[in-house]
Amino acid sequence: xxxxxxxxxxxxxxxxxxxxxxxxxxxxxxxxxxxxxxxxxxxxxxxxxxxxxxxxxxxxxxxxxxxxxxxxxxxxxxxxxxxxxxxxxxxxxxxxxxxxxxxxxxxxxxxxxxxxxxxxxxxxxxxxxxxxxxxxxxxxxxxxxxxxxxxxxxxxxxxxxxxxxxxxxxxxxxxxxxxxxxxxxxxxxxxxxxxxxxxxxxxxxxxxxxxxxxxxxxxxxxxxxxxxxxxxxxxx
Numbered sequence: 001x002x003x004x005x006x007x008x009x010x011x012x013x014x015x016x017x018x019x020x021x022x023x024x025x026x027x028x029x030x031x032x033x034x035x036x037x038x039x040x041x042x043x044x045x046x047x048x049x050x051x052x053x054x055x056x057x058x059x060x061x062x063x064x065x066x067x068x069x070x071x072x073x074x075x076x077x078x079x080x081x082x083x084x085x086x087x088x089x090x091x092x093x094x095x096x097x098x099x100x101x102x103x104x105x106x107x108x109x110x111x112x113x114x115x116x117x118x119x120x121x122x123x124x125x126x127x128x129x130x131x132x133x134x135x136x137x138x139x140x141x142x143x144x145x146x147x148x149x150x151x152x153x154x155x156x157x158x159x160x161x162x163x164x165x166x167x168x169x170x171x172x173x174x175x176x177x178x179x180x181x182x183x184x185x186x187x188x189x190x191x192x193x194x195x196x197x198x199x200x201x202x203x204x205x206x207x208x209x210x211x212x213x214x215x216x217x218x219x220x221x222x223x224x225x226x227x228x229x230x231x232x233x234x235x236x
Contacts, residue, residue: 017057099130100217
């Protein structure tokens with residue numbers, strides 16, 4: 001763990017033993033905060049399940065990708081004359097869904113993915129494999145406070161659109177010609193109310209079957225297609 005930090009390797013998440021309370025853990029926790037590395041405190045039993053090695057109360061997961069700074073990326077895209085579309089994940093914990101969304105995002109030219117540092121699937125080898133390598137190509141940013149991230153993006157000129165099955169407005173009725181953030185919610189709980197309080201609009205995908213919702217990765221692909229269709233039609 002210490003060697004990984006000192007060598008500059010990217011860590012996707014760090015697990016600390018709960019109630020261990022030693023100086024080494026406090027020092028590494030401070031380093032994680034300074035470097036914006038996601039970390040969580042867990043029981044010793046969970047650490048033992050992750051690794052049978054002598055972990056000494058600390059396990060770091062190496063990340064297969066390098067994370068981008070959201071503020072720098074946003075400025076860069078605007079300076080390049082881009083009309084960015086970002087996708088913000090709200091507590092999507094299934095690694096296969098994250099990978100599938102990333103694959104669709106790369107296919108449709110989405111500019112960045114924003115993941116919460118906590119309560120999110122880890123970006124690991126399985127996620128990269130499920131994404132068919134897209135997670136190595138689409139910029140991924142970490143957010144330690146989703147509300148503050150939305151406020152920053154709104155102040156930067158983005159419209160914030162929440163996608164969920166209870167929204168009354170059809171996704172095709174929304175104008176995506178502006179810089180846009182699409183919020184995709186938890187597979188089980190949807191989008192948090194504290195995030196919905198900051199949106200400019202809410203959209204759903206109309207259907208004809210008996211199910212009232214789609215898998216989040218399928219819904220994401222449909223929304224991305226609608227965005228690219230609208231933008232291409234205005235260019236032609």
